[in-house]
Amino acid sequence: MRKAIIYASVHHGNTEKLVKGIAATCQVNLIDAVKQSDADLSSYDMIGFASGIYFSKFHQSLLGFAEKNLPGDKKVFLICTYGGSANYKSIEQILDKKRSKVIGKFGCRGYDTFGPFKLVGGIAKGHPDEEDIKNAVEFVKGL
């Protein structure tokens, strides 16, 4: 089973920390969609999309990447880190169009200093933590 995780992590590297934690234990290729806007995904059996949540959406670079590069009929899993709450709608809209099947979703909190949260030193400090990474690894192993 060849797996790839395409990710975008632009705020505090929270999502990158999580996917690197997954890649340290599971056989998975990581692709940073902020640095790389194209890749051939045809040889992967499972494809993950991982992102922070920005204004209730996955990062624009990741949405653009999925729109452009995700072949139809692939098994897809979703991962996000968020300050307040997970929201998968933006990526799911693209996956619907591609007739990709979502086989699992995982989200956890990520350190957030956006806007007013900066004034209080941020929220979800320290996340994702070791427990979050352990849970994410379990999630990927269970797919």
Ligand SMILES: Cc1cc2nc3c(=O)[nH]c(=O)nc-3n(C[C@H](O)[C@H](O)[C@H](O)COP(=O)(O)O)c2cc1C
């Ligand atoms: C511009 C901006 C907008 C954000 N919007 C949301 C949001 O709508 N909902 C939410 O729960 N968190 C929001 N957050 C918090 C991030 O989702 C959270 O910190 C996430 O872990 C960032 O991941 P990253 O460090 O991998 O970029 C926002 C953060 C930024 C910088």
